[in-house]
Amino acid sequence: MRESIYNIMSDSVQLKFENKVAYLTLNRPEVFNSFNREMALNLQSKMDECENNDEVRAIVISGEGKAFCAGQDLKEVTNPDLHPGFRKILEEHYNPIIVRIREIAKPVIAAVNGVAAGAGANIALACDIVVAHEKASFIQAFSKIGLIPDSGGTFMLPRLIGFQKASALMMLGDKVGVEEAERMGMIYKYFSSEDYSEAVKALAEQLAAMPTKGLVLTKEALNLSMNNNLTNQLALESDLQIIASESHDYNEGVTAFVEKRKPNFIGK
Numbered sequence: 001m002r003e004s005i006y007n008i009m010s011d012s013v014q015l016k017f018e019n020k021v022a023y024l025t026l027n028r029p030e031v032f033n034s035f036n037r038e039m040a041l042n043l044q045s046k047m048d049e050c051e052n053n054d055e056v057r058a059i060v061i062s063g064e065g066k067a068f069c070a071g072q073d074l075k076e077v078t079n080p081d082l083h084p085g086f087r088k089i090l091e092e093h094y095n096p097i098i099v100r101i102r103e104i105a106k107p108v109i110a111a112v113n114g115v116a117a118g119a120g121a122n123i124a125l126a127c128d129i130v131v132a133h134e135k136a137s138f139i140q141a142f143s144k145i146g147l148i149p150d151s152g153g154t155f156m157l158p159r160l161i162g163f164q165k166a167s168a169l170m171m172l173g174d175k176v177g178v179e180e181a182e183r184m185g186m187i188y189k190y191f192s193s194e195d196y197s198e199a200v201k202a203l204a205e206q207l208a209a210m211p212t213k214g215l216v217l218t219k220e221a222l223n224l225s226m227n228n229n230l231t232n233q234l235a236l237e238s239d240l241q242i243i244a245s246e247s248h249d250y251n252e253g254v255t256a257f258v259e260k261r262k263p264n265f266i267g268k
Contacts, residue, residue, distance in 0.1 A: 012039040015046045020057040020208040022050040029065030034073040040093035047100045057208035062111040071118025094151040101126045105216045107207045111200045112136045122153035130187040132178045133196045140170045211249030212267030
């Protein structure tokens with residue numbers, strides 16, 4: 001399985017590096033960046049490349065064209081010659097993508113430039129920070145064709161916006177605009193058309209200049225908080241804080257504060 005991922009040569013996911021940020025762009029605009037097997041495996045491969053590149057301190061996932069991602073390419077699943085089967089789609093395509101987003105030792109931003117539907121919406125919501133273009137929207141489209149939300153949607157969405165609201169959105173398949181998405185806590189914030197590109201770039205570069213190890217430990221604490229009780233979470237915070245306090249960037253941050261200068265974090 002691992003070899004098949006790395007042998008894919010395709011531009012279905014574009015990767016660009018700039019100022020310690022990796023920009024991953026889903027690149028099937030003719031089908032609103034919907035996932036087929038090739039693109040799913042290609043995204044996994046490109047995320048692994050980002051993880052193994054020490055120069056990368058933050059990752060941005062976005063879509064080419066008018067959409068962020070329309071979810072699964074239904075032409076693939078309705079073609080008997082192409083359909084890999086739903087178990088393979090979930091266990092080899094989407095589930096590994098969600099795990100990579102949550103476990104990669106770098107902050108991941110979803111920059112939702114247009115509609116995010118089905119698995120596309122849930123991949124966005126799995127990211128550490130979700131921002132959106134003012135014309136973007138989110139829809140749990142699964143119920144429209146008799147499926148259940150996947151790609152971690154039933155795990156993440158209730159925790160973001162509450163059980164009742166998540167249940168309604170998943171069952172009714174309502175489209176959610178960015179103002180409502182921000183108000184209910186589904187996303188961090190949205191930007192106007194004029195500000196969107198520069199705002200995403202500024203946010204990514206801000207994260208890339210911060211103490212990456214501390215951000216990653218924060219991410220680990222948040223991941224484990226999903227299932228911990230308070231006692232266990234307090235113990236975890238103690239353990240992770242010790243690790244953070246022994247990092248280069250903690251010492252640099254404290255020294256810079258004392259010396260009244262801007263810190264120079266190196267991500268370690």
